[in-house]
Amino acid sequence: MEGPDITVAEAVIDNGRFGTRTVRFETGRLAKQAGGAVMAYLDDDTALLSTTTAGKHPREGFDFFPLTVDVEERMYAAGKIPGSFFRREGRPSTDAILTCRLIDRPLRPTFTKGLRNEVQVVITVLSLNPDHQYDVLAINAASASTQISGLPFSGPIGGVRVSLIDGQWVAFPNFSDIERSVFDMVVAGRVVTAADGSEDVAIMMVEAESTDSTWDLVKNQGKDAPTEDVVAQGLEASKKFIAALCKAQAELAATAAKPVQEFPLFLDYQDDALAAVSDAATGKLRELLSIAGKAEREDALDAFKDELKADLAGEGKPFEGREKEISAAYRSVQKQLVRERILTDKVRIDGRGLADIRALGAEVEVLPRVHGSAIFERGETQIMGVTTLNMLRMEQQLDTLSPVTRKRYMHNYNFPPYSTGETGRVGSPKRREIGHGALAERALMPVLPTREEFPYAIRQVSEALGSNGSTSMGSVCASTLSLLNAGVPLRAPVAGIAMGLVSADIDGQTQYAALTDILGAEDAFGDMDFKVAGTREFVTAIQLDTKLDGIPATVLAGALTQARDARLHILDVMNEAIDAPDEMSVYAPRVISVQVPVDKIGEVIGPKGKMINQIQEETGADISIEDDGTVYIGATDGPSAEAARAQINAIANPTMPEVGERFLGTVVKTTTFGAFVSLLPGKDGLLHISEVRKLVGGKRIDSVDDVLKIGQKVQVELKEIDPRGKLSLAAVLPEGESGASAEPEAEAPAERAPRAERSDRGERGGERGGERGGDRSDSGEEREGRGERSRGRNRRRGGRRGGGEESGAETGTETPESDALVQAHGDDQAALATSEDA
Known part of the structure; x- marks a missing residue:
């Protein structure tokens, strides 16, 4: 931003072979009515506005410092519209809450003790490179705005994220760098001056973790494991970056900071109250603080405190009306005795060693x-x-x-x-x-x-x-x-x-x-x-x-x-x-996975989810499909999950059945010349009418529907696979039964019309059912072309023939697949017609 009153300071972070990062602080242009307002930029690509404001009067009844830190994530910063119903930001995200804690923890101990005016720090994310992590920039922005606000604050505080990448600690890594990181650490600290005038960085806050990639990088790629020594090296490496950030904030404050205002400080107790409590309670407290059990110790301490308050601040006592001071002094004496015992005797409250x-x-x-x-x-x-x-x-x-x-x-x-x-x-x-x-x-x-x-x-x-x-x-x-x-x-x-x-x-x-x-x-x-x-x-x-x-x-x-x-x-x-x-609990779902080709995902899902819903209904499994073709199958038991995997494999990773293999198939369509039976998902075969008759002892039938219904289960055997992959099926009869009729067929009529010439027989198809004859009159090229187009459509619908609105069985029309199958079985039909006329 530009303007005559803008003050700028920047810190250049040198990461060696990983390049440099620039953190810039600006003030004087935005939020001028706030106590302190700073714009913080990371590489001129990510921008945060931090404001620090103090209440005009102390909060009554508070015995602690009322500091509030809020992080406001604006979705427009990343070019997004919120996904909520109202399409606006609501409650803070988990990331925002964790960032608030990162800021609060180093900031709080840096304020002057006894401050009771409410202080609010608000960080608003205005612009964000999606590859940037804004949390550490927010720590520096909050420190800078507080430093110039005129509050009694012993900053500045610098915050930096360092990641161990290829053996080097890199400051301000991007999200894309974390995949190569063994350890990721956020460190905040301040510059302190020793008695000899030398400067060092004192660590105030650390938040660190190994990454999702750590195990692979250490075990498979030979990277150094983040041991205690390596982590300690990271703490040392962060110091120079923190020092550079603190220096930039100090330069900004030297030009733009407001004079430190006078705020009333509320001490917990006066010196005379502390002296009185110390004289009256030290001996007894030493005894009570040696009680190992928490509940017993606290009960005894509370009872003694009540007794002490009555003795020192009761009616007519020297500290009458100063009960709060006596309570605070009592706690202070406890703290002093506990710390003294640890440092001198190396013994803790419950008697343990250090x-x-x-x-x-x-x-x-x-x-x-x-x-x-x-x-x-x-x-x-x-x-x-x-x-x-x-x-x-x-x-x-x-x-x-x-x-x-x-x-x-x-x-x-x-x-x-x-x-x-x-x-x-x-x-x-x-x-x-x-x-x-x-x-x-x-x-x-x-x-x-x-x-x-x-x-x-x-x-x-x-x-x-x-x-x-x-x-x-x-x-x-x-x-x-x-x-x-x-x-x-x-x-x-x-x-x-x-x-x-x-x-x-x-x-x-x-x-x-x-x-x-x-x-x-x-x-x-x-x-x-x-x-x-x-x-x-x-x-x-x-x-x-x-x-x-x-x-x-x-x-x-x-x-x-x-x-x-x-x-x-x-x-x-x-x-x-x-x-x-x-072993997994019997109540836990069993989840298995199967990989399918990406171009087969549509077949597995089916039109409007028809195929995947059918598999889920039949098996009771729960199925989800990833974009890369990974299919996850969950079920309450293993057999259900395996059944679903088998059906998915049959669609997306099919194996051709073998001749002689038997199946318990499902009738998916009936025609005048037979029934189509589903053997596997996406694999149907034709059970010719001559085979259907075997199911009723070889008797003559007027319609396939008289014997088989859509959805009926029937035992079949794969009899033949033609060159085009069409399947011909044979009926499998129960043991002891035969396809021949148990009773002689009715005698043929004594008289019948003379047999027509072979050239006239084509008309007979129309008399018996023009559907069959008409199909046979189509040219092979036309039928084959239509069959190819239909198979393409069926693949997009899930590779399932029969059922649904597109099914020929429901619409009363035959599909091109049936045309091709009729051609394949033409000889059987001709023989059947001849035997009927005989």
Whole structure:
């Protein structure tokens, strides 16, 4: 954009042999009434507008910072019209919600503590290259607009996505690059200055995962696996990109930022309240904080808090009317004691060491009738995983800005209030539940079988039945167990663990203590929630949240190594419960696949779906066809699926029946000279009237309809295949019966008209039925031409003769196929006519 008041800054990201990416920030042209407004561009092709606005007055009654981040996806950005009924954007997509969380997590700890004015950050996607991933650009845009808004904000924050492609960490990869990526990681951080004046980048947020291609790239193409060391290298590689983005934002703020405004800060407590609580409660709190059980510990702490408030803030007490301060100070003293014990004594709340894991439990097949189920327990955290399998047509259809339009594996996470012993709202999932489900989904995606290996849509549900630390990583473990119980052939089992961190300044140096398998209280009182999931060989997913201004990458690398030891121990416990995929449940659908030529898809479907619907009705199977000719067949049992596959193969991959082969066929059409019998889908043969008579003991019949009806089953044998592929059939009689009549035929009349000359016999066809005689008068070339055209039409209709509106049996007219068959059987008819006249 152009204008006299526009301020511009840009960062050029150098990816070496992968080229450069340019991120540009502009302000001064749009949304001038917002507190801060920035347009962010990626390669001048993707454009986002970020605005940051603060409320004029503090929110009363709030004891937390009311920050809201919203991402508005506009479908016009990608040249699309929304697919909803009203054709306009509605509730945010999952991608938008996850992007909100990516922005909120590094932004929130960067605001000054005690701020109670509502702050809203809105990012609107205005233009999007479909190959670009806008989420990391949104992190930078949100930071830039907040940096210039005049709020007390200790930014800027830089966010970058790095992917390990061909051994190099590439910044801002496209969607098309992910197919070659072994590991994909979003990292956010800020530039910090050390005491000696040197600068470094402190990591504030990480969201990372192996890709769908990781297994193939590592196992089949020899690429490096994303081990803990490789991931740590990625964190280091991201620093230079983050520094460049922070520098560009700082340049923009130096010219365009508003002066920092004075906002009222609301401290949780005054120093005198903290001192009073510390003196009165420290000794008792040390004792209570050593109670291992969560419920017992919290009950005791709550009772002591009520007692303390009565002593310090009761009527006539020195802190009367300051109950909230006493409660906040009480919590602060708890936090101080927990952290002090960890750093000095290396002992945690429940008595464990820093690297100890709580008692583990794993059990599969815990629910009847469901396709797969399991329970995973880690201490008081209890997760139930339930797996459901279905046809691929049940996969989730996506209508978003992303080029991904469908999702085969769907992971849902539920966190009911009873899981923490509380009451609360139950209903649609909150952002936290969506985020936890997405994390568990990413952890398992790299080990799922391909669509070709396992042609099922998979829905995995994680039910948090009890919560005391890291239900998301418990969901990963429970899901692995449940999927194996459902018979899903995972490439490797996956387990997850949550790591914590406690830090303190001791003698001028910051010391860190990493905690394995954190409790809920350690999450609340600690500085970091670092979740790591993976197989025995490599990491599949990472999520980092921190309350600090940043964490050194070396500290995170150490936590990764500590997490690996815990993960291997958990995998051993899970392996004792189930070490290989079980047989699929009898209640799960059986899905098999068959490949048909693309030009045969129309025949399988038939006119208006007639053929595919017929197969589904006859077999009870559910059929879906992909554009590449892959046909997926699902049924409640194996025989039904195999029957449907046989019928589809008979249409699209036909094999010619052999002479002498017997069939239980279905009559699809009757004529004056015989009946057409369907042997296989698309394969009909003629049962001549002379063979039809055998079914009634050789008696003379006036009409084929007197013996056979359309839809009737009849046992036949393939007698002959003529050069043009036409099939002649013979009736198969039950054992002991003969085609000859059991009674002598009626005597011939004593007198009859003299036999006509051979040249006059053609008229007899018209007397007996002009249809037959007329057919024989057609030239062979004409009949053959019509037959070829008709066969072409029948292929387009599904290759099925008889039945439907086009059937000659229903319209009373004969098809060109019958003309050709009459010609093939002309000699039989002539002989039959002669015997009748005799």
